Amino acid sequence: MGDGIQYLIRSARQGNRHAMAQLLKENYETVYKYCLKLTFSREEAQDITQEAMAKAVEKICLYDGEKSAFSTWLVTIARNLWLTGLKRKKLFESYCSTLALPEGFDNEIDRLFNNEDLIKAVNNLSQKLKAPVILKYNLDYSYEAIAKTLDIPLGTVKSRISNALKSMGKELDGDGRGKKNY
Numbered sequence: 001m002g003d004g005i006q007y008l009i010r011s012a013r014q015g016n017r018h019a020m021a022q023l024l025k026e027n028y029e030t031v032y033k034y035c036l037k038l039t040f041s042r043e044e045a046q047d048i049t050q051e052a053m054a055k056a057v058e059k060i061c062l063y064d065g066e067k068s069a070f071s072t073w074l075v076t077i078a079r080n081l082w083l084t085g086l087k088r089k090k091l092f093e094s095y096c097s098t099l100a101l102p103e104g105f106d107n108e109i110d111r112l113f114n115n116e117d118l119i120k121a122v123n124n125l126s127q128k129l130k131a132p133v134i135l136k137y138n139l140d141y142s143y144e145a146i147a148k149t150l151d152i153p154l155g156t157v158k159s160r161i162s163n164a165l166k167s168m169g170k171e172l173d174g175d176g177r178g179k180k181n182y
Contacts, residue, residue, distance in 0.1 A: 024074075028049065032045055038079070040119065048081050143157050
């Protein structure tokens with residue numbers, strides 16, 4: 001972690017609101033994109049992101065820079081809030097219905113996620129398989145970072161991603177379109 005980030009974290013812990021605001025500003029887009037991939041809803045992603053940021057302000061004293069990067073800590077907060085919402089509302093099946101992703105993502109994986117069949121394949125994954133896939137292919141997390149974020153062993157991360165890709169492959173053919181049933 002860079003000296004600038006460490007300084008901001010120390011300052012934020014001491015009550016410096018400007019330092020905390022800078023930390024949140026630098027990580028907002030990463031957390032928002034992660035939430036968008038989980039919810040497929042701009043509004044829900046914004047709500048979870050804002051709630052995660054508020055929770056981070058409240059719990060900054062609990063952040064341990066030895067265990068994870070600040071952005072990983074924020075993503076973990078957002079993930080936990082999302083899971084809590086799913087449990088409370090029991091609406092897992094309807095979370096990724098018909099909302100389109102925002103235009104303008106630069107990398108190929110994000111462009112692929114505009115494909116309705118691919119969105120459907122990701123949505124059909126269980127939460128245990130969905131979260132690592134999103135972290136890996138949309139946020140470019142390493143396997144190790146995914147393991148830390150989800151608090152699961154490295155081997156489990158690799159297994160879940162492999163199982164997710166196999167499951168999605170059953171629904172998609174080689175060019176990313178849904179299999180045709182003629």
